Amino acid sequence: MVSLFRRLTTPAAPVIQRDTVRLRLDDAEIDVLRVRDPRARRLKLSVDERGARLTMPLRASLVSGERFLQANRQWLQQQLARLGGDGLLAPALQLREPGVLPLRGELLPVQWQEGRFTRIEVDAGGVNIQLPARAGEPALRRALREFYEVQVRADVGQWLPRYLPGLSRAPSRLRPKVMSSQWGSLAPDGSMALDLALVLARPSAFEYVLVHELCHLLQANHSPAFWAEVEARFPAWRDERDYLREEGRRLKSTLHQLLRAQG
Incomplete structure (x- = not known):
């Protein structure tokens, strides 16, 4: 009572x-x-x-x-x-205006098409963005986020089999997400979160972050033993760590600018 x-x-x-x-x-x-x-x-x-x-x-x-x-x-x-400005990888993408889209360390030219459905695809000529005639900024930002999530999963799917041997287990789940400061994290249940901005970076930097998080399945810390596991699987990890320290703010700023309608 x-x-x-x-x-x-x-x-x-x-x-x-x-x-x-x-x-x-x-x-x-x-x-x-x-x-x-x-x-x-x-x-x-x-x-x-x-x-x-x-x-x-x-x-x-x-x-x-x-x-x-x-x-x-x-x-x-x-x-x-x-x-912003020089702090971005590229000028902000404007709806149905000529521009470029950052992906895997490159700036790909964007071509716009009108269609019944919203779709973003990459080919030899760059990025093709298809939007219905009435689609606005929110639809574009949702499509960009979904596009980058698909690219993250594709890259991880390509690299992961290479590193699974020797691990105690595989990650239980992958969650691409927007992260403020971290590049990745590993939860106690084995689920892995990776920053969407990684797919804007050069692929070797993204691969390093994946290896970093996978090694936490063996060592849940940043002890010398942990870094020894990283070294054994990815000897050039220091170069990629330095790259992310130098370019990290630009990568994250660019992603937030591209997805600004999504928060």
Whole structure:
């Protein structure tokens, strides 16, 4: 009875609220994610590969948030320029406009076609994107995500049989997903998650990450014994690790830009 009374009288925890606000910069308009967080004690502006984010305390007014954005426009533009522009592998793909699509370390020319169904295919000439006449940006972004997921599974299916001998078991499941900082992870049940951005990188870097995660089936740590397992299967792992450290932000930023309608 006491526990029931406590549940009935304890106020619900404040909920984080999210929406977007449009901000005009010198050369473009951007959407800023506005987050009202009960844990926030002050206004905070941050930028990463997902875009700009304004965090506000619950009691802060919308007007104060607008003023804070305007006061930090120059800083925001500098950060976005550093992360975008030259920080992307290629200019953002625009619906039905000439462009290129990054895949396996290359930039493939895009050809647009109208059809009954949404479909993305690769051939000797580049990437063919078929869209119904009424399809918009959300349909394109969904198709791109599905396309990259298929490419990830294809690459893993090509490489995995080479590394299965000598492992204690095979991964129980593969989950291609968008990851903020990691390139991959292995859950205790043996399910493996791999970042979709890997399929934008050079194939050898992607293969290294796969080997890295497979070796966690033998050593669930980053001990010398773990790195010995990686070394035995992929001697050039240091080169690929360095490549991902140098190009990782560009790869992840480009993927987020391509899939921006998908969050």
